[in-house]
Amino acid sequence: MPKILTSQLTKKQAQLFDFVEKFQQRKNYSPALHDMANHFGVSIPTISQHVDYLEKKGYVVRQKGVKYSIQIIKNLRDIKDVQPNPTGEIFNISNKEKLQKKIETGLGSIFFTKQYKINQIYNINCLELMKNIRDNSIELIFADPPYNLSGSNFKMKFKKSGGADLNTNKGQWDHYGDIEFEEFTRKWLTECFRILKPNGSIWVAGSYHNIYLTGYLMKKLGFEILNEILWHKSDATPNLSCTRFVADHENFIWARKGKGNIFNYDIMKKLNDGKQMRSIWTRGKTAGGKRIHPTQKPEWLLERIVMATSKTKNIVFDPFMGSGTTAVVAKKYGRKYLGSELDRDYFKKAIERINQTTCQNII
Numbered sequence: 593m594p595k596i597l598t599s600q601l602t603k604k605q606a607q608l609f610d611f612v613e614k615f616q617q618r619k620n621y622s623p624a625l626h627d628m629a630n631h632f633g634v635s636i637p638t639i640s641q642h643v644d645y646l647e648k649k650g651y652v653v654r655q656k657g658v659k660y661s662i663q664i665i666k667n668l669r670d671i672k673d674v675q676p677n678p679t680g681e682i683f684n685i686s687n688k689e690k691l692q693k694k695i696e697t698g699l700g701s702i703f704f705t706k707q708y709k710i711n712q713i714y715n716i717n718c719l720e721l722m723k724n725i726r727d728n729s730i731e732l733i734f735a736d737p738p739y740n741l742s743g744s745n746f747k748m749k750f751k752k753s754g755g756a757d758l759n760t761n762k763g764q765w766d767h768y769g770d771i772e773f774e775e776f777t778r779k780w781l782t783e784c785f786r787i788l789k790p791n792g793s794i795w796v797a798g799s800y801h802n803i804y805l806t807g808y809l810m811k812k813l814g815f816e817i818l819n820e821i822l823w824h825k826s827d828a829t830p831n832l833s834c835t836r837f838v839a840d841h842e843n844f845i846w847a848r849k850g851k852g853n854i855f856n857y858d859i860m861k862k863l864n865d866g867k868q869m870r871s872i873w874t875r876g877k878t879a880g881g882k883r884i885h886p887t888q889k890p891e892w893l894l895e896r897i898v899m900a901t902s903k904t905k906n907i908v909f910d911p912f913m914g915s916g917t918t919a920v921v922a923k924k925y926g927r928k929y930l931g932s933e934l935d936r937d938y939f940k941k942a943i944e945r946i947n948q949t950t951c952q953n954i955i
């Protein structure tokens with residue numbers, strides 16, 4: 593921690609700041625009050641008071657009453673456009689507020705460094721990309737993460753019918769041990785919570801394999817769940833083992849971080865023949881052209897999500913871009929996009945798709 597920061601804090605506050613920073617670097621999520629209290633051997637109210645001071649001085653922000661929500665204002669050292677004030681401080685509350693206003697009104701860069709840009713996707717780990725995005729800067733997140741369902745490794749060839757082969761193994765990216773999967777899910781959701789605007793929305797896709805863990809963690813992190821949408825797949829693959837029901841739906845959790853989120857009620861009603869839009873959406877997997885990814889989402893589904901919960905020029909962020917469906921739809925509807933995809937081949941295919949897309953509708 594640079595001297596210039598510590599000089600503005602008491603010794604205790606500086607130690608606490610240091611602890612929070614190191615804890616986050618190590619674990620990729622924030623310490624809870626009890627972690628800090630245990631570490632310093634003091635009571636939770638005492639620690640809470642110290643955190644209050646750090647917050648008042650503009651070093652951290654937190655949502656009171658929400659566990660793991662303490663966030664370092666990491667940009668302290670990176671802000672280039674903040675002028676030193678006459679007392680020699682590099683940062684003060686009013687500068688922080690000004691920067692936050694700029695980000696919220698879309699005038700400030702949402703990145704900590706110049707290396708990243710809006711309307712791009714990156715061939716990197718989503719945790720790395722999110723680390724570089726400022727707090728409270730994204731209007732809409734759509735996340736279609738690994739569901740961790742590839743363990744069963746069931747394969748079948750459809751020789752007679754000429755249909756696509758069935759393979760429950762979607763790729764190495766979908767293999768996790770239970771503990772590792774929970775840890776990974778917690779990490780990326782924690783980052784999503786941090787970068788989402790207070791009035792933004794998040795959607796997370798899943799199936800029975802991951803959706804219960806996801807919903808549980810989202811609530812713990814402070815998200816408020818608004819709806820669960822069920823996509824009823826009208827062209828689902830039959831259950832070939834004949835030992836279970838046909839799994840012909842996927843789940844989408846729609847949640848928010850604070851109040852004031854967008855819901856384009858009238859557009860949704862119009863799309864549903866003048867009746868209120870329901871939470872079960874029945875339609876096929878293949879709508880929207882040829883599939884180039886084993887778990888590619890149809891464009892119609894993303895269109896509905898983007899139209900319902902964002903407006904023109906909003907930033908739509910997808911940590912798990914796959915074949916780029918989210919970016920394609922965002923571009924089509926005059927939104928900005930941003931995302932990451934680890935797999936080089938899917939990344940390249942996503943870029944091709946995005947480049948072939950033009951903005952068609954401003955809704």
Ligand SMILES: C[S@@+](CC[C@H](N)C(=O)[O-])C[C@H]1O[C@@H](n2cnc3c(N)ncnc32)[C@H](O)[C@@H]1O
Pocket residue numbers: 716717718719736737738739765885887888889890911912913914915916917918932933934935938
């Ligand atoms: C369920 S698929 C997304 C499919 C996408 N919605 C589409 O329509 O094509 C999940 C993707 O996340 C990628 N992935 C897995 N872990 C990742 C990580 N840590 N960071 C970025 N991408 C990751 C996988 O390579 C995979 O392509």
